[in-house]
Amino acid sequence: MVDMLGRGDAIPLNRALELLDNTTFTKPEIERIPLEDICGRILAEAISSDEDLPHFSRSTMDGYALKAEDTFGVTETLPAYVKVIDEVSMGKTPSFHIARGEAAKIPTGGMLPAGADAVLMFEHSQPFGGHDIEVLKALAPGDNVIHKGQDISKGAALLFRGHKLRPQDMGALAAIGICNVLVYKKPVVSIISTGDEIIPPGRPLNGAEVRDINSYNLSGLLLNNGAMPSRKGIYRDDFNTIYSIVTEAVKTSQMVLITGGSSVGTLDMTGKIIDRLGRPGVIFHGVAVKPGKPLIAGCVDGTPVFGLPGHPAAVTVSFEVFIKEVLRRLTGELQGESGTCKNIIKARLTSNISSQPARTDFIWVKILNKDGELYAQPVLSKSGLIASLVKADGVIEIPADKRGLDKGDEVIVRLF
Amino acid sequence: MVDMLGRGDAIPLNRALELLDNTTFTKPEIERIPLEDICGRILAEAISSDEDLPHFSRSTMDGYALKAEDTFGVTETLPAYVKVIDEVSMGKTPSFHIARGEAAKIPTGGMLPAGADAVLMFEHSQPFGGHDIEVLKALAPGDNVIHKGQDISKGAALLFRGHKLRPQDMGALAAIGICNVLVYKKPVVSIISTGDEIIPPGRPLNGAEVRDINSYNLSGLLLNNGAMPSRKGIYRDDFNTIYSIVTEAVKTSQMVLITGGSSVGTLDMTGKIIDRLGRPGVIFHGVAVKPGKPLIAGCVDGTPVFGLPGHPAAVTVSFEVFIKEVLRRLTGELQGESGTCKNIIKARLTSNISSQPARTDFIWVKILNKDGELYAQPVLSKSGLIASLVKADGVIEIPADKRGLDKGDEVIVRLF
Numbered sequence: 123m124v125d126m127l128g129r130g131d132a133i134p135l136n137r138a139l140e141l142l143d144n145t146t147f148t149k150p151e152i153e154r155i156p157l158e159d160i161c162g163r164i165l166a167e168a169i170s171s172d173e174d175l176p177h178f179s180r181s182t183m184d185g186y187a188l189k190a191e192d193t194f195g196v197t198e199t200l201p202a203y204v205k206v207i208d209e210v211s212m213g214k215t216p217s218f219h220i221a222r223g224e225a226a227k228i229p230t231g232g233m234l235p236a237g238a239d240a241v242l243m244f245e246h247s248q249p250f251g252g253h254d255i256e257v258l259k260a261l262a263p264g265d266n267v268i269h270k271g272q273d274i275s276k277g278a279a280l281l282f283r284g285h286k287l288r289p290q291d292m293g294a295l296a297a298i299g300i301c302n303v304l305v306y307k308k309p310v311v312s313i314i315s316t317g318d319e320i321i322p323p324g325r326p327l328n329g330a331e332v333r334d335i336n337s338y339n340l341s342g343l344l345l346n347n348g349a350m351p352s353r354k355g356i357y358r359d360d361f362n363t364i365y366s367i368v369t370e371a372v373k374t375s376q377m378v379l380i381t382g383g384s385s386v387g388t389l390d391m392t393g394k395i396i397d398r399l400g401r402p403g404v405i406f407h408g409v410a411v412k413p414g415k416p417l418i419a420g421c422v423d424g425t426p427v428f429g430l431p432g433h434p435a436a437v438t439v440s441f442e443v444f445i446k447e448v449l450r451r452l453t454g455e456l457q458g459e460s461g462t463c464k465n466i467i468k469a470r471l472t473s474n475i476s477s478q479p480a481r482t483d484f485i486w487v488k489i490l491n492k493d494g495e496l497y498a499q500p501v502l503s504k505s506g507l508i509a510s511l512v513k514a515d516g517v518i519e520i521p522a523d524k525r526g527l528d529k530g531d532e533v534i535v536r537l538f
Numbered sequence: 539m540v541d542m543l544g545r546g547d548a549i550p551l552n553r554a555l556e557l558l559d560n561t562t563f564t565k566p567e568i569e570r571i572p573l574e575d576i577c578g579r580i581l582a583e584a585i586s587s588d589e590d591l592p593h594f595s596r597s598t599m600d601g602y603a604l605k606a607e608d609t610f611g612v613t614e615t616l617p618a619y620v621k622v623i624d625e626v627s628m629g630k631t632p633s634f635h636i637a638r639g640e641a642a643k644i645p646t647g648g649m650l651p652a653g654a655d656a657v658l659m660f661e662h663s664q665p666f667g668g669h670d671i672e673v674l675k676a677l678a679p680g681d682n683v684i685h686k687g688q689d690i691s692k693g694a695a696l697l698f699r700g701h702k703l704r705p706q707d708m709g710a711l712a713a714i715g716i717c718n719v720l721v722y723k724k725p726v727v728s729i730i731s732t733g734d735e736i737i738p739p740g741r742p743l744n745g746a747e748v749r750d751i752n753s754y755n756l757s758g759l760l761l762n763n764g765a766m767p768s769r770k771g772i773y774r775d776d777f778n779t780i781y782s783i784v785t786e787a788v789k790t791s792q793m794v795l796i797t798g799g800s801s802v803g804t805l806d807m808t809g810k811i812i813d814r815l816g817r818p819g820v821i822f823h824g825v826a827v828k829p830g831k832p833l834i835a836g837c838v839d840g841t842p843v844f845g846l847p848g849h850p851a852a853v854t855v856s857f858e859v860f861i862k863e864v865l866r867r868l869t870g871e872l873q874g875e876s877g878t879c880k881n882i883i884k885a886r887l888t889s890n891i892s893s894q895p896a897r898t899d900f901i902w903v904k905i906l907n908k909d910g911e912l913y914a915q916p917v918l919s920k921s922g923l924i925a926s927l928v929k930a931d932g933v934i935e936i937p938a939d940k941r942g943l944d945k946g947d948e949v950i951v952r953l954f
Contacts, residue, residue, distance in 0.1 A: 157739065157754060158754070158757060158769070161757070161758040161761050161762065162761075162762075173743075175924070175925075176748060177743055178746055180746070211734070212733065212734045212735040212746070212775070213733075213734045213735025213736075213745060213746050213747050213748075214735075214745055214746055215745040215746055230848065231733075231735060231748065231848060232746065233745070233746035268923070272923070273923040273924055273925050274924070274925050280925070280928060281928065287758075288758065288954060289754075289755050289756070289757070289758025289759040289761075289762060289854075289954070290755055290758075290850070290854060290924065290927035290928055290930075290954070291758075291928055292754040292755055292757065292758045293751040293752065293754050293755030293758075293850050293924050293927070294751070294924045294925065294927070294928045295739070295754070296739040296749055296750060296751050296753075296754040296755075297739075297748075297749050297751045297850075297924050298749075299739050299740070299741075299742075299743075299749060300739070301739050301740045317628065317629075317647075318627070318628045318629045319628040319629025319630075319647060320629075323573065323711070323712040323713075323715050323716070323717050324715070324717045325715075326715075327589075327593055327715075329594075329629060329630055329631040329649070330594055330596070330628070330629050330630055330631055330648065330649035331629050332592060332629075332647065332713075333712055333713050333714075333715060334712060335709040335710070335712050335713045336709065337712075338573060338574070338705075338708040338709050338711070338712040339705050339706055339708060339709030339712075340705070341574060341577070341705070341708065342577040342703075342704065342705025342706075342707075342708045342709075343705040345577045345578075345705075346577065346578075346705060353574070359628070387645075432646065432647060434706070434709050434713075438705075438706060458931070462907070463883050463905065463907070463912060463953070464881055464953055465880055465881065466883070467879050467882070467883070468884070489879065491878070491879070496879060507684070507688070507689040508591070508689055508690070508706065508709050508710045508713050509591075509689050509690050509696070509710065511706035511709070511710070512696060512697065512706055512707055512710045514706075515874070537879070537880055538704060538705070538706070
């Protein structure tokens with residue numbers, strides 16, 4: 123069905139996501155980078171260890187290395203006695219052997235000498251004249267020892283391809299001697315601002331000009347999601363002008379975002395440009411969401427191209443709901459269970475919200491903490507106001523099959 | 539009370555945090571940076587707007603600007619008629635005036651012409667021969683219009699000092715013409731690795747050497763928390779050597795982390811160095827937490843200095859619980875309600891965990907999602923293993939007054 127302005131029906135949110143999911147985008151490229159730069163990057167190789175960690179059995183305590191059998195049956199009132207024959211130095215391989223009735227002083231992290239199989243903590247010993255000590259506690263073999271390969275064993279899988287690298291992963295890679303890592307290149311995303319009325323933020327306003335809000339909002343969203351924004355500037359609402367800059371952007375970046383087309387004519391023009399540039403062209407034009415209904419999604423020979431409505435709130439929703447999903451595929455990230463619940467919280471609504479059926483509504487909320495209980499307070503305002511985005515802490519979704527939500531309802535908030 | 543090794547009692551977690559809270563650290567410095575670089579930085583000035591946004595009343599729809607009173611009482615079956623006298627161009631100040639019975643075509647974002655006070659959507663109009671249109675819907679003044687200053691009014695407070703800047707804040711600042719922003723400088727944090735057995739990750743292992751895990755783990759944690767890590771290298775466990783590198787680090791950075799001192803002797807040495815370097819010196823040495831008990835916190839004339847235990851798990855807990863709090867003060871961030879709940883989720887324990895009373899225990903967990911319900915599965919392992927940190931998605935805390943937690947208990951998980 124097409125309305126009097128020639129616009130087709132907006133498709134449901136789920137259908138739009140499904141269409142994007144079924145589109146093939148160009149796979150990310152890879153690069154090898156030094157260990158110190160990997161935090162937050164996406165691993166492009168599976169990593170297993172070429173060596174045992176630790177590569178020797180070591181003590182987890184300051185104490186005495188000995189044979190556990192020398193301590194069997196020992197209590198504080200019925201101690202055993204062993205002779206301290208030597209001392210283990212940090213980082214050195216002990217040159218001696220521990221026999222029955224013998225012990226060696228050992229620091230935390232020291233290599234267990236041959237013959238010893240447990241470490242008695244200093245706290246559980248007493249000096250007993252000469253080199254002898256009293257053993258005040260029974261030990262089992264392996265007590266206070268980390269065995270060779272117990273942390274990471276040689277050949278064991280450590281990290282999977284598509285994993286987003288965290289600080290502890292840097293530590294683990296350092297531990298097994300990996301100094302360079304294969305990661306996916308960050309996708310470069312071109313941002314093209316269009317509109318005869320749009321000017322850069324540094325210029326004074328004349329007449330009915332407005333400043334370019336969206337390319338800055340989008341830059342930040344891209345940076346926060348592992349991409350490299352490339353702001354291409356502001357262009358007039360003219361087919362040839364926009365066609366030529368989009369042509370160049372598709373060649374030099376992994377995704378193209380065209381913002382500013384609030385009016386029907388501009389978005390139609392964006393759609394025509396996407397269709398003309400490559401296959402499959404426009405994937406959908408119009409989604410039953412508010413804000414953000416006029417969104418255009420397309421693909422030009424493997425490169426995703428989005429035509430975004432002009433309102434800042436619509437841009438943010440389009441990004442959070444659609445662009446982020448596509449971007450994740452361009453970054454190569456495969457999310458684990460916990461990745462999907464980061465920055466997602468549950469809170470109770472502080473007031474009723476009504477919503478139109480057959481449309482997914484996104485409502486900005488402010489989070490309030492009352493005695494440890496979290497509440498979501500809707501930030502109500504006319505569509506498109508940037509101030510409401512600034513006041514909000516996150517967004518909630520009212521599904522298309524609901525006519526609204528009630529005060530006290532538990533809602534899921536995406537924080538941003 | 540001092541034990542047989544000369545160690546004092548470990549203080550409770552709350553007391554340790556209170557002592558840090560009561561210590562005065564040097565305030566962060568400020569710098570002015572361009573708008574495109576502010577994402578994630580901490581604002582060092584309060585920002586209010588010097589102008590109205592929008593600076594003119596504008597249409598939120600494609601339609602006709604007119605006087606609302608010309609539509610009063612109108613229904614689809616009882617339309618009104620107005621004459622379209624002109625058209626508003628994007629970015630231009632209309633040169634004409636709308637009188638009773640008149641209208642002008644206007645695009646979304648166009649400036650409302652003088653005399654008009656509402657916008658009729660195209661959908662609610664019909665052509666009616668010549669320049670006349672049928673009006674099919676009654677409007678109230680202000681319908682489909684954003685008034686001058688309705689988004690951000692001149693003089694209104696927009697962002698507070700200490701706010702962590704987000705993408706939408708970049709958009710809002712662009713909107714009101716702010717191209718440079720005063721932010722706090724990122725604190726530089728020196729990481730000093732100590733230990734006779736420690737070698738860099740790129741070198742093959744000899745004897746009982748181990749690779750430097752902690753300085754990489756810490757680098758990542760610092761990067762993720764708004765700081766600039768400066769790895770100073772690996773130093774032998776020798777008073778003068780460490781004294782001299784810490785002396786230099788205290789002068790050239792805003793925080794100093796000394797890692798690797800697992801053994802009592804090394805930590806005592808670190809404590810002595812902190813005490814000798816400046817006031818007030820050591821704040822506490824030993825906290826009743828597991829892992830991470832031997833932590834030393836100090837302050838050298840306003841610069842925080844931490845002596846960290848050598849186990850990677852203890853390093854991570856020390857960072858998450860103590861260092862992060864101090865770091866936030868060095869970055870200048872003042873957290874809002876939602877900042878405190880980011881990356882915090884609730885989940886149910888999959889098994890019982892026991893814990894020692896009078897000690898706060900931190901347990902690594904993996905997050906499982908079963909039909910939308912989140913579960914926290916403890917990653918049990920000997921203390922200090924890096925692999926358990928890699929397997930985990932987050933950490934839970936068992937308070938000092940509990941003897942453990944039961945399967946099915948709801949726990950709060952800090953994701954990392």
